[in-house]
Structures are given as structure tokens and as C-alpha cells.
Amino acid sequence: xxxxxxxxxxxxxxxxxxxxxxxxxxxxxxxxxxxxxxxxxxxxxxxxxxxxxxxxxxxxxxxxxxxxxxxxxxxxxxxxxxxxxxxxxxxxxxxxxxxxxxxxxxxxxxxxx
Amino acid sequence: xxxxxxxxxxxxxxxxxxxxxxxxxxxxxxxxxxxxxxxxxxxxxxxxxxxxxxxxxxxxxxxxxxxxxxxxxxxxxxxxxxxxxxxxxxxxxxxxxxxxxxxxxxxxxxxxxxx
Numbered sequence: 001x002x003x004x005x006x007x008x009x010x011x012x013x014x015x016x017x018x019x020x021x022x023x024x025x026x027x028x029x030x031x032x033x034x035x036x037x038x039x040x041x042x043x044x045x046x047x048x049x050x051x052x053x054x055x056x057x058x059x060x061x062x063x064x065x066x067x068x069x070x071x072x073x074x075x076x077x078x079x080x081x082x083x084x085x086x087x088x089x090x091x092x093x094x095x096x097x098x099x100x101x102x103x104x105x106x107x108x109x110x111x112x113x
Numbered sequence: 114x115x116x117x118x119x120x121x122x123x124x125x126x127x128x129x130x131x132x133x134x135x136x137x138x139x140x141x142x143x144x145x146x147x148x149x150x151x152x153x154x155x156x157x158x159x160x161x162x163x164x165x166x167x168x169x170x171x172x173x174x175x176x177x178x179x180x181x182x183x184x185x186x187x188x189x190x191x192x193x194x195x196x197x198x199x200x201x202x203x204x205x206x207x208x209x210x211x212x213x214x215x216x217x218x219x220x221x222x223x224x225x226x227x228x
Binding site: 034036041042043044045046049051090099101102103104105106 | 119149216219
């Protein structure tokens with residue numbers, strides 16, 4: 001099975017500052033990695049994914065993440081955040097042979113004006 | 114792209130009644146659908162895997178007689194919370210991977226409140 005650890009439950013950051021949301025995973029098999037964003041009382045929206053190929057993955061809304069196999073990490077970054085980025089962010093992993101996702105506990109990003 | 118429609122978005126029911134949540138894949142066939150539950154300020158936890166034409170697979174600790182799953186067609190899966198209690202109040206969300214792909218599309222979720 002797989003598991004995900006999101007080290008920070010809450011991350012406050014000032015508007016236009018850079019941000020990094022940390023994610024580490026564990027798995028005995030090859031994995032796919034995902035970052036999702038959830039706005040209040042809404043479903044999940046995919047930000048970006050790593051399936052194979054380049055370890056630097058670019059997603060929507062200016063976010064990017066880098067897959068680091070040796071450190072089993074998939075940290076999410078954005079060089080300059082906006083107020084609208086305030087939301088809950090979930091890192092998720094699945095084995096390459098399966099479709100069900102294992103989620104981290106989430107990181108609440110709050111952008112301060 | 115692949116779209117999963119989930120209804121209702123919000124439901125309030127009395128304790129002891131049953132509630133049905135529907136999840137439809139609008140533009141693709143979903144042989145498998147996943148049902149997750151999210152308690153306030155917590156992560157999503159997989160409850161069960163719904164398989165078209167066969168019995169659902171439930172995760173450990175999830176009561177299959179309480180959370181009835183039916184996947185009667187390639188585009189529809191339903192989750193029925195039977196004899197709901199206040200502790201069942203939660204955010205329920207489904208997802209489905211388009212055939213052959215590793216990427217699940219999520220429904221918009223259902224906020225269930227049992228009073």
C-alpha cells in the first residue's frame with residue numbers, strides 16, 4: 001500500500017510571496033503522484049500530476065511540483081501567490097497498477113493580503 | 114474532458130432515514146468508481162470501490178450494510194446511507210478513472226448533514 005505525509009497542516013503566506021507545500025510518500029511499488037486543490041464545500045480539482053517522464057511538472061494556476069524519487073517527495077511550489085489561492089491542498093499517490101488514491105491530510109494555504 | 118456529475122450537492126436528513134447519492138460519468142464509461150468520505154478538517158478516506166456488475170469492495174472499518182453501493186450501469190454508481198445517524202454527517206465524494214487511464218475525475222461532492 002501507499003501512504004502520504006503532508007508535513008504542514010497550515011501555511012500562511014503573504015500575497016505575491018513564494019510558497020512551498022511539502023509532500024512525502026511511501027510505497028513499495030512505482031507510483032503516480034498528484035496534487036489537488038479543494039475550495040470550501042467543493043470537490044477536488046486536479047492541479048498537476050506526475051505519471052512519468054520529466055520530474056518537474058507544471059500545472060494550472062502557476063503551480064509546479066518536482067518528483068524526487070530518492071527523497072520520496074513531491075513538493076508543490078508557486079513563485080507568487082494570489083488571494084484566490086487560499087484553499088486546502090491535498091497530495092495523493094496511487095500505485096501504477098491501481099486507480100484508487102491515497103491522500104495526505106491536507107495543507108491549508110492562507111494567503112494574507 | 115472526462116466529467117463526473119454527483120448529486121445532490123447538499124442534503125439534510127433526519128436521523129434514522131436513508132439518503133441516496135448518485136454519481137454519473139457523463140462522457141465516458143466507468144467500470145470502476147471510488148467513494149471517499151471526508152470528515153471536517155480531515156483528509157479523504159477511501160470507503161469502497163464500486164465495480165459495474167459486481168459487488169463493491171469495502172475498506173476495513175466501513176459497514177457494507179450501512180453504506181450500500183450499487184453500480185448497475187457503466188455510467189452510474191449510487192451510495193445509499195441507510196439509517197443515517199449524526200455521526201454519518203460528512204462530505205462524500207466519488208471519483209472515476211476513464212478507461213485505461215490512471216487519472217481519476219472527481220465529482221463535486223455531497224455534504225450530508227444528519228439531524
